[in-house]
Amino acid sequence: MEGFDIRVVMVSFLAIIISLTVHEFAHAWMADRLGDPTPREHGRLTLNPMVLFKAHPFGSLIVPLIGAFQGFLIGWAATPVNPRLVRRDITMRKAEFLISFAGPASNMILAVISAVLWAACVRTLDGSLEPIVYLLQMMVFANIFLALLNLMPVPPLDGFTVLESLSPKNPIIPFVQNYSFIVLLLVFMYAGHIFRPVMRWTNSVLMWMVQ
Numbered sequence: 001m002e003g004f005d006i007r008v009v010m011v012s013f014l015a016i017i018i019s020l021t022v023h024e025f026a027h028a029w030m031a032d033r034l035g036d037p038t039p040r041e042h043g044r045l046t047l048n049p050m051v052l053f054k055a056h057p058f059g060s061l062i063v064p065l066i067g068a069f070q071g072f073l074i075g076w077a078a079t080p081v082n083p084r085l086v087r088r089d090i091t092m093r094k095a096e097f098l099i100s101f102a103g104p105a106s107n108m109i110l111a112v113i114s115a116v117l118w119a120a121c122v123r124t125l126d127g128s129l130e131p132i133v134y135l136l137q138m139m140v141f142a143n144i145f146l147a148l149l150n151l152m153p154v155p156p157l158d159g160f161t162v163l164e165s166l167s168p169k170n171p172i173i174p175f176v177q178n179y180s181f182i183v184l185l186l187v188f189m190y191a192g193h194i195f196r197p198v199m200r201w202t203n204s205v206l207m208w209m210v211q
Contacts, residue, residue, distance in 0.1 A: 011131065013068035015138035019107060019146050020060055020075045021049045026106035027079040031099045035087035042080045052077045073142040078156075093165045100161035104147040111143035119209040137206065144202055145195060152187065155180045 025047050028039035039045055052060040056077040064075035083095040118136035121129045151159040154176055164173055176183060187194065 007131070008134075009068045011135050012071075012073060012138050013065055015135060015142045016064045016067065016073045016075050016146075017049050017060070019073075019110060019139060019142040020064070020077060021047055021052060022106050022110055023103040023146055023150070024052060024077050024079045026102040027081060027099055030102035031079075031081040031083075031086075031095075034083075034090050034095050034098065036082055036085045036095070036099075038080050038082045038085065044079050073138070073145055093168070096161055097165035100158040100165070103158050104150045107143040107147035107150075111140050111147065114139035114143065115206060115209065118206065122210045140202060140206065141199060144198065148195065148198060149187075154183045154187065 024044070028044040031039050032045055043051060049060070059076035064073075067074045081099055083092045083099060086092070086095040114136045118133060118140060121133045121136065150157050151162070153159040153163040153172070155161075160173075160176065160180075163170065167173075
């Protein structure tokens with residue numbers, strides 16, 4: 001395959017796996033902090049990606065690997081939680097919001113950290129850091145993509161639970177629930193048109209950071 005570089009594939013794969021692992025760990029950590037023992041009981045309070053591979057081999061291993069070969073960053077998994085088991089001083093709606101938002105929030109934080117480290121490495125002008133520079137760059141894109149995708153108010157994405165917890169009587173909720181499959185299909189069909197402007201803006205920010 002002309003132009004094929006296994007190093008690019010593996011770095012892209014590693015970027016989405018790290019990002020996805022942190023995302024799911026954030027859900028588990030927040031639920032545990034709020035008193036829900038479910039993630040701990042299922043062994044999900046860990047940053048070991050092998051746990052995700054075992055629980056969700058298709059979404060957390062096969063799809064990210066195929067995506068890395070095709071040049072796009074995607075993957076998914078799920079963390080078992082039960083907001084009904086949180087401490088009594090936390091309402092279930094608040095628990096649902098905090099647990100759901102923790103995943104995208106962790107990706108936004110990781111994107112910022114990766115961008116800062118990327119800029120620091122680029123400014124050193126040290127060629128030996130090239131693999132790390134590329135990994136950090138891919139980490140920025142992967143985490144922004146995961147954060148924005150999961151914040152979409154469509155089940156089973158985190159954004160739907162966030163919307164439902166903030167506005168349980170919102171008239172859009174029954175509609176989205178009934179047509180979630182179609183909406184998700186449209187999102188994936190037009191993902192390029194939806195996310196490409198954001199990724200261009202992200203690249204512009206990265207370039208500005210090293211000027």
